[in-house]
Amino acid sequence: MKVAYGWVDKASNILNNKIGLDAAGVKQSYQQLLTQMSQQKQKAGTLNTAIDNFIKTTHSYWSGLFHCYEIEDFPRTNNDLEHAFGMLRHHQRRCTGRKVAPSSLVIRGSVKLACAIATKLHSFTASDLAQVDIHTWLELRSQLHKHHKARIEQYRFRRDPKAYLANLESRLL
Missing domain, CATH: 1.20.5 (Single alpha-helices involved in coiled-coils or other helix-helix interfaces)
Known part of the structure; x- marks a missing residue:
């Protein structure tokens, strides 16, 4: 139990990234931890199936797990990202006067969401856009x-x- 808790605590520390690693550094540290967990899962005793599940779930989310370290102020969790989507839907409803978000949000949502997040964090000039x-x-x-x-x-x-x-x-x- 202590071993498994130690691994989860270490995973939390790596993902919190208080030492300020770049995305590649966080990814490498996390991969090393997963390798260690995989090789030493028998030390977790009865929790070794939970460790297997943890590793399997982590690998299924691997492709999108580290974007928040590459892009400053990118939402780190699904809850943060859902909040960003909710804000966008709210603003779209307010702008259009509709009770629901317009269907154009389905088509252009990826661009509109990125723009909404980016403009919230930074004011862009014409020279920024020209680049x-x-x-x-x-x-x-x-x-x-x-x-x-x-x-x-x-x-x-x-x-x-x-x-x-x-x-x-x-x-x-």
């Missing part, structure tokens, strides 16, 4: 346009499925 890579911006616009077209097709199908399918069939044949 953006034009090719990255065009690629993002293209992706958003694809999402928008998909939403339009979904709407057309819901509105008149027979006409939509007839049009699709005529294009395929």
Whole structure:
């Protein structure tokens, strides 16, 4: 029990990052701890299945676990991120006068959320915006346009499925 508690405490200390490591440093320290836990899980006694579950769950979230160390003021937990989404929905409802967030939030939400978080932390000037890579911006616009077209097709199908399918069939044949 003490061994398992020690590992969880060490994991907490690594993730709190009070020593100020960069994302790669936090990732490496955490990976070393997981390796140690995996190799010495028999020391945890009856909690070795819990250690296996901890390692398995950590690996399933691994790809998104360290973004908060790469981007300053990025929400660290799902609760923090959910709060950011809630704020965005609230502001969208206030701006549009609707009771629910507009459907454009589904299509452009990734951009709107990033902008909302970024502008809350920093005021951008025209020179800041001029430094953006034009090719990255065009690629993002293209992706958003694809999402928008998909939403339009979904709407057309819901509105008149027979006409939509007839049009699709005529294009395929």
